[in-house]
Amino acid sequence: MAYTTRTFWSQAEALEFMMERQKNNNSDEILYLFSFESQPEGKRRYQVADIDVFIHEYYQLPVNQRHTYEIIVDKKPAKLYFDLEYDIVANPNIDGPRLTTNFIQFVLNFMRKRSDDLDYSIKDVLVLDSTSPKKFSRHLIFQTKDPFLDNIAVGKFVNLILEDIHGCLINHQCPGVINSSLSRTQQTQSYADSTVFSKNLLNSLEPHLSRFEHCDCIDDYSQLKFKDMLEFMVNKSDGTGIIWFCDMGVYTKNRAFRLLRSSKFDKQECFTIAPENQW
Structure with a gap:
């Protein structure tokens, strides 16, 4: 042949x-x-x-x-994948490998919550490293049994994950959390552009991140501290704000x-x- x-x-x-x-x-x-x-x-x-x-x-x-x-x-068809990165100088207190493992844990628990057929472990995730002195970088490829329809569908699924992170944070109340009014992203919002949707989630959270300064609570379903979940949002390299740890620009045709x-x-x-x- x-x-x-x-x-x-x-x-x-x-x-x-x-x-x-x-x-x-x-x-x-x-x-x-x-x-x-x-x-x-x-x-x-x-x-x-x-x-x-x-x-x-x-x-x-x-x-x-x-x-x-x-x-x-x-x-x-495309597998579930992520491009994770942050500027090291702008985020000096972040432990990159630990953050990567926490992010994988959140994604795995999100998948289990959605379907019994999505019961995977960290042993089903290929983790690649391309870190430089300036930038922490990981690629994740989930070795699931069935792929997504295409990588646009992957991007929409990742939006749901970010929306879940957003929901966990805005819904949490405890004595250590400073009361503030958090806006909730409408469920009817379009997913046509993954980057726009994820940016809207980020914009609604950014002014309120300091409210978790004295919170040591653990999220029941992800088993992560809410403080650890905050690290899924990292400082931009120019110091002008925050961005998601996972790059939402990688789900294009x-x-x-x-x-x-x-x-x-x-x-x-x-x-x-x-x-x-x-x-």
Whole structure:
């Protein structure tokens, strides 16, 4: 059996070839689309390939030439994934690996709450590390049995997770929490743009985060301290406010997701298995 592999200078041409090949092919061949940074200005090549062919070729490359990304193709099934990051200088008191583990714990409990079929553990999560001296960085890929419809659907699911974090915080009352009026995001709000929705959640929380300064309570269902959940919102690098620990800009069509053992062009930090990974 001849395995498919073909390289293009245009993503559109690569996608067209991939779709036509799969449309006209009666075999069980599954093709993937990858991109390669080859110049400092970000110019890329694209490869459509059978996964076995790609892996063989990829690991023949010297480490300093691996600048490779998988393209999460529009309208194709996608796993649940996260891009977690924060500026280290702007967040000097955050323990990144601990925060990552807490975030995974919250997501896993959220999934269990929604369905008995989503009962997974931290051992089902691949955790990749690309931390530099300036930026803490983790990628999470949940190894669930069934994928999402596409990565746009993944983004909508992540919005629900952030909405749940928001709900946990605004609904909590205890003697240690300073009373204040928190706005509640309307349930009917559109999910069409994941970044807009998540930003609205953040804007409604930001003025009230200090109310938890003297709260040591633990959330019943996530088993996390409310103070720990506050760290899911981190300081911006320029000090002008806060952003979510998880980047909501990564759920767009034909998104490039850097691979294990690959680095950005002219950068040294490649993705490796994170110390807290248990998968």
